[in-house]
Amino acid sequence: MSEHTKEHDGYTADLNSADPTRMHVDVEDIRKRIDARFRDGKFDMLFYDVEDNIPADMLDSEREVPEELRGEEDGEWKFWKPVPSTIADEEIGELESRLNAKFSPAFRAVLQAYHLVSWTSAGMADGEGGYTGGCMSFSLPTLTTELRLSGVEANAAQDWGRLIEAGYLPFAIGEDGQGPICFDLERRGADDDCPVVWMLHDYLVDLGPEGISIREKVEPHMRQIADSFREMKAVLFGGEDEADGR
Numbered sequence: 001m002s003e004h005t006k007e008h009d010g011y012t013a014d015l016n017s018a019d020p021t022r023m024h025v026d027v028e029d030i031r032k033r034i035d036a037r038f039r040d041g042k043f044d045m046l047f048y049d050v051e052d053n054i055p056a057d058m059l060d061s062e063r064e065v066p067e068e069l070r071g072e073e074d075g076e077w078k079f080w081k082p083v084p085s086t087i088a089d090e091e092i093g094e095l096e097s098r099l100n101a102k103f104s105p106a107f108r109a110v111l112q113a114y115h116l117v118s119w120t121s122a123g124m125a126d127g128e129g130g131y132t133g134g135c136m137s138f139s140l141p142t143l144t145t146e147l148r149l150s151g152v153e154a155n156a157a158q159d160w161g162r163l164i165e166a167g168y169l170p171f172a173i174g175e176d177g178q179g180p181i182c183f184d185l186e187r188r189g190a191d192d193d194c195p196v197v198w199m200l201h202d203y204l205v206d207l208g209p210e211g212i213s214i215r216e217k218v219e220p221h222m223r224q225i226a227d228s229f230r231e232m233k234a235v236l237f238g239g240e241d242e243a244d245g246r
Contacts, residue, residue: 113233199218
Protein backbone atom coordinates (compact mmCIF):
# COMPACT_ATOMS: atom_id res chain seq x y z
CA MET A 1 0.00 0.00 0.00
CA SER A 2 1.36 3.42 -0.93
CA GLU A 3 1.91 6.28 1.46
CA HIS A 4 -0.92 8.12 -0.28
CA THR A 5 -3.39 5.33 0.56
CA LYS A 6 -2.18 5.08 4.13
CA GLU A 7 -2.64 8.77 4.67
CA HIS A 8 -6.21 8.63 3.40
CA ASP A 9 -7.43 5.46 5.15
CA GLY A 10 -9.55 7.50 7.56
CA TYR A 11 -10.99 9.97 5.09
CA THR A 12 -14.40 8.34 4.64
CA ALA A 13 -15.86 10.02 7.71
CA ASP A 14 -15.48 13.38 5.95
CA LEU A 15 -17.11 12.49 2.63
CA ASN A 16 -20.23 14.57 3.22
CA SER A 17 -18.61 17.34 5.26
CA ALA A 18 -18.86 19.97 2.49
CA ASP A 19 -20.74 23.13 3.39
CA PRO A 20 -24.31 22.43 2.14
CA THR A 21 -24.97 26.12 1.49
CA ARG A 22 -21.86 26.44 -0.67
CA MET A 23 -22.73 23.19 -2.43
CA HIS A 24 -26.21 24.50 -3.28
CA VAL A 25 -24.69 27.70 -4.66
CA ASP A 26 -22.20 25.70 -6.75
CA VAL A 27 -24.91 23.40 -8.13
CA GLU A 28 -27.10 26.35 -9.13
CA ASP A 29 -24.11 28.12 -10.67
CA ILE A 30 -23.32 25.12 -12.89
CA ARG A 31 -26.97 24.72 -13.89
CA LYS A 32 -27.11 28.40 -14.84
CA ARG A 33 -24.02 28.04 -17.05
CA ILE A 34 -25.33 24.89 -18.78
CA ASP A 35 -28.80 26.42 -19.23
CA ALA A 36 -27.25 29.41 -21.00
CA ARG A 37 -25.45 27.14 -23.45
CA PHE A 38 -28.54 25.01 -24.00
CA ARG A 39 -30.50 28.11 -25.03
CA ASP A 40 -27.74 29.45 -27.28
CA GLY A 41 -27.82 27.98 -30.78
CA LYS A 42 -24.07 28.51 -31.12
CA PHE A 43 -23.59 25.55 -28.78
CA ASP A 44 -26.05 23.12 -30.39
CA MET A 45 -23.18 20.71 -31.08
CA LEU A 46 -22.80 20.13 -27.34
CA PHE A 47 -26.27 18.65 -27.16
CA TYR A 48 -26.45 15.92 -29.76
CA ASP A 49 -25.21 12.37 -29.70
CA VAL A 50 -25.92 8.94 -31.15
CA GLU A 51 -29.54 8.09 -30.33
CA ASP A 52 -28.59 4.81 -28.65
CA ASN A 53 -26.63 6.79 -26.04
CA ILE A 54 -29.61 8.98 -25.08
CA PRO A 55 -32.12 7.73 -22.46
CA ALA A 56 -35.76 8.36 -23.33
CA ASP A 57 -36.15 10.97 -20.58
CA MET A 58 -33.20 12.95 -21.98
CA LEU A 59 -34.24 12.91 -25.65
CA ASP A 60 -35.00 16.38 -27.01
CA SER A 61 -37.66 15.74 -29.63
CA GLU A 62 -38.16 19.44 -30.37
CA ARG A 63 -34.84 19.90 -32.20
CA GLU A 64 -33.63 18.31 -35.41
CA VAL A 65 -29.97 17.47 -35.95
CA PRO A 66 -28.15 19.00 -38.95
CA GLU A 67 -28.79 17.21 -42.23
CA GLU A 68 -25.12 16.29 -42.61
CA LEU A 69 -25.37 14.07 -39.50
CA ARG A 70 -28.36 12.10 -40.70
CA GLY A 71 -27.73 8.58 -41.85
CA GLU A 72 -24.28 8.32 -40.23
CA GLU A 73 -22.83 4.80 -40.19
CA ASP A 74 -22.39 4.79 -36.40
CA GLY A 75 -26.09 5.40 -35.80
CA GLU A 76 -28.75 8.07 -35.95
CA TRP A 77 -27.93 11.29 -34.15
CA LYS A 78 -30.43 13.13 -31.96
CA PHE A 79 -30.49 16.09 -29.61
CA TRP A 80 -30.51 15.52 -25.87
CA LYS A 81 -31.45 17.82 -23.03
CA PRO A 82 -29.86 18.23 -19.60
CA VAL A 83 -32.05 16.78 -16.84
CA PRO A 84 -31.73 17.83 -13.17
CA SER A 85 -29.47 15.34 -11.43
CA THR A 86 -30.96 12.73 -9.11
CA ILE A 87 -27.50 11.79 -7.79
CA ALA A 88 -27.41 12.31 -4.03
CA ASP A 89 -24.52 12.94 -1.64
CA GLU A 90 -24.74 9.37 -0.43
CA GLU A 91 -24.30 7.93 -3.93
CA ILE A 92 -21.20 10.04 -4.51
CA GLY A 93 -19.90 9.13 -1.06
CA GLU A 94 -20.28 5.42 -1.82
CA LEU A 95 -18.29 5.87 -5.03
CA GLU A 96 -15.57 7.81 -3.21
CA SER A 97 -15.42 5.01 -0.63
CA ARG A 98 -14.94 2.40 -3.36
CA LEU A 99 -12.21 4.51 -4.95
CA ASN A 100 -10.65 5.37 -1.57
CA ALA A 101 -10.35 8.93 -2.88
CA LYS A 102 -12.37 12.11 -2.59
CA PHE A 103 -13.45 14.38 -5.46
CA SER A 104 -13.15 18.15 -5.37
CA PRO A 105 -16.35 19.67 -3.88
CA ALA A 106 -16.72 21.76 -7.05
CA PHE A 107 -16.77 18.54 -9.10
CA ARG A 108 -19.29 16.94 -6.74
CA ALA A 109 -21.49 19.93 -7.60
CA VAL A 110 -21.23 19.00 -11.30
CA LEU A 111 -22.46 15.49 -10.48
CA GLN A 112 -25.43 16.95 -8.62
CA ALA A 113 -26.32 19.66 -11.14
CA TYR A 114 -27.46 17.88 -14.31
CA HIS A 115 -27.43 14.50 -15.97
CA LEU A 116 -25.39 14.92 -19.18
CA VAL A 117 -25.13 12.55 -22.13
CA SER A 118 -21.75 13.93 -23.19
CA TRP A 119 -19.75 17.08 -22.60
CA THR A 120 -16.53 18.22 -24.30
CA SER A 121 -14.74 21.52 -23.95
CA ALA A 122 -11.70 23.21 -25.44
CA GLY A 123 -8.67 23.49 -23.19
CA MET A 124 -7.57 26.59 -21.30
CA ALA A 125 -5.76 29.19 -23.40
CA ASP A 126 -2.16 29.78 -22.36
CA GLY A 127 -2.05 33.33 -23.73
CA GLU A 128 0.50 32.36 -26.35
CA GLY A 129 -1.80 30.78 -28.93
CA GLY A 130 -1.81 27.36 -27.29
CA TYR A 131 -3.37 25.54 -24.37
CA THR A 132 -2.24 25.28 -20.76
CA GLY A 133 -0.43 22.00 -20.25
CA GLY A 134 -0.73 21.33 -23.99
CA CYS A 135 -4.23 19.87 -23.54
CA MET A 136 -6.42 21.02 -26.44
CA SER A 137 -9.71 19.50 -25.22
CA PHE A 138 -11.22 17.42 -22.46
CA SER A 139 -14.44 15.43 -22.01
CA LEU A 140 -16.43 14.42 -18.97
CA PRO A 141 -17.55 10.79 -18.65
CA THR A 142 -21.22 10.22 -19.47
CA LEU A 143 -23.63 11.14 -16.65
CA THR A 144 -26.98 9.95 -18.04
CA THR A 145 -30.04 9.10 -15.98
CA GLU A 146 -29.47 5.42 -16.83
CA LEU A 147 -25.71 5.13 -16.30
CA ARG A 148 -25.55 7.60 -13.41
CA LEU A 149 -22.02 7.42 -11.89
CA SER A 150 -20.92 4.24 -13.67
CA GLY A 151 -19.09 6.20 -16.38
CA VAL A 152 -17.29 8.30 -13.76
CA GLU A 153 -16.32 5.16 -11.85
CA ALA A 154 -15.08 3.36 -14.96
CA ASN A 155 -12.97 6.35 -15.95
CA ALA A 156 -11.50 6.65 -12.45
CA ALA A 157 -10.98 3.01 -11.57
CA GLN A 158 -10.79 0.78 -14.61
CA ASP A 159 -8.55 2.45 -17.15
CA TRP A 160 -5.88 4.08 -14.98
CA GLY A 161 -7.15 3.34 -11.49
CA ARG A 162 -3.72 2.75 -10.01
CA LEU A 163 -2.99 6.44 -10.47
CA ILE A 164 -5.07 6.91 -7.31
CA GLU A 165 -2.33 5.14 -5.36
CA ALA A 166 0.07 7.79 -6.65
CA GLY A 167 -2.25 10.58 -5.51
CA TYR A 168 -4.00 11.33 -8.81
CA LEU A 169 -7.76 10.79 -9.21
CA PRO A 170 -8.91 10.57 -12.88
CA PHE A 171 -12.20 12.39 -13.50
CA ALA A 172 -12.17 13.33 -17.22
CA ILE A 173 -10.52 12.41 -20.53
CA GLY A 174 -8.07 14.66 -22.36
CA GLU A 175 -7.39 15.01 -26.07
CA ASP A 176 -9.97 12.55 -27.41
CA GLY A 177 -8.77 9.63 -25.28
CA GLN A 178 -5.08 10.53 -25.24
CA GLY A 179 -4.82 10.54 -21.46
CA PRO A 180 -6.64 10.99 -18.15
CA ILE A 181 -7.31 14.36 -16.53
CA CYS A 182 -6.92 14.07 -12.77
CA PHE A 183 -7.25 15.82 -9.45
CA ASP A 184 -3.88 16.06 -7.70
CA LEU A 185 -5.05 14.80 -4.32
CA GLU A 186 -1.79 15.51 -2.53
CA ARG A 187 -1.97 19.25 -3.24
CA ARG A 188 -5.52 19.78 -2.02
CA GLY A 189 -6.21 23.38 -0.95
CA ALA A 190 -7.87 24.84 2.11
CA ASP A 191 -11.25 24.81 0.30
CA ASP A 192 -10.76 21.07 -0.44
CA ASP A 193 -10.33 21.78 -4.16
CA CYS A 194 -7.38 20.30 -6.06
CA PRO A 195 -5.08 21.28 -8.90
CA VAL A 196 -6.07 19.70 -12.22
CA VAL A 197 -3.40 17.81 -14.18
CA TRP A 198 -3.20 15.47 -17.14
CA MET A 199 -0.85 12.89 -18.56
CA LEU A 200 -0.44 11.44 -22.03
CA HIS A 201 -1.53 7.85 -22.55
CA ASP A 202 1.87 6.86 -23.98
CA TYR A 203 3.70 7.73 -20.75
CA LEU A 204 1.28 5.62 -18.73
CA VAL A 205 1.79 2.65 -21.02
CA ASP A 206 5.56 3.01 -20.71
CA LEU A 207 5.36 3.12 -16.91
CA GLY A 208 3.11 0.06 -16.70
CA PRO A 209 0.56 -0.79 -13.96
CA GLU A 210 3.13 -0.80 -11.16
CA GLY A 211 4.85 2.35 -12.32
CA ILE A 212 1.69 4.45 -12.43
CA SER A 213 1.03 3.63 -8.77
CA ILE A 214 4.28 5.37 -7.70
CA ARG A 215 4.07 9.15 -7.48
CA GLU A 216 7.80 9.71 -7.99
CA LYS A 217 7.58 7.99 -11.37
CA VAL A 218 4.34 9.62 -12.49
CA GLU A 219 4.90 13.20 -11.32
CA PRO A 220 7.56 14.18 -13.91
CA HIS A 221 5.10 13.41 -16.72
CA MET A 222 2.07 15.21 -15.28
CA ARG A 223 1.18 18.58 -16.83
CA GLN A 224 -0.86 21.05 -14.83
CA ILE A 225 -3.94 22.51 -16.50
CA ALA A 226 -5.42 24.56 -13.66
CA ASP A 227 -4.77 25.48 -10.04
CA SER A 228 -8.24 24.17 -9.12
CA PHE A 229 -11.41 22.75 -10.64
CA ARG A 230 -13.20 26.03 -9.89
CA GLU A 231 -10.74 27.72 -12.24
CA MET A 232 -11.91 25.39 -15.01
CA LYS A 233 -15.65 25.96 -14.62
CA ALA A 234 -15.93 28.85 -17.08
CA VAL A 235 -13.93 26.88 -19.67
CA LEU A 236 -16.05 23.77 -19.21
CA PHE A 237 -19.50 25.32 -18.89
CA GLY A 238 -19.23 28.90 -20.10
CA GLY A 239 -20.03 32.10 -18.26
CA GLU A 240 -17.67 34.29 -16.30
CA ASP A 241 -14.62 33.18 -14.36
CA GLU A 242 -15.68 32.58 -10.79
CA ALA A 243 -13.41 35.32 -9.48
CA ASP A 244 -15.13 37.82 -11.77
CA GLY A 245 -18.64 36.44 -11.46
CA ARG A 246 -18.95 36.59 -7.68
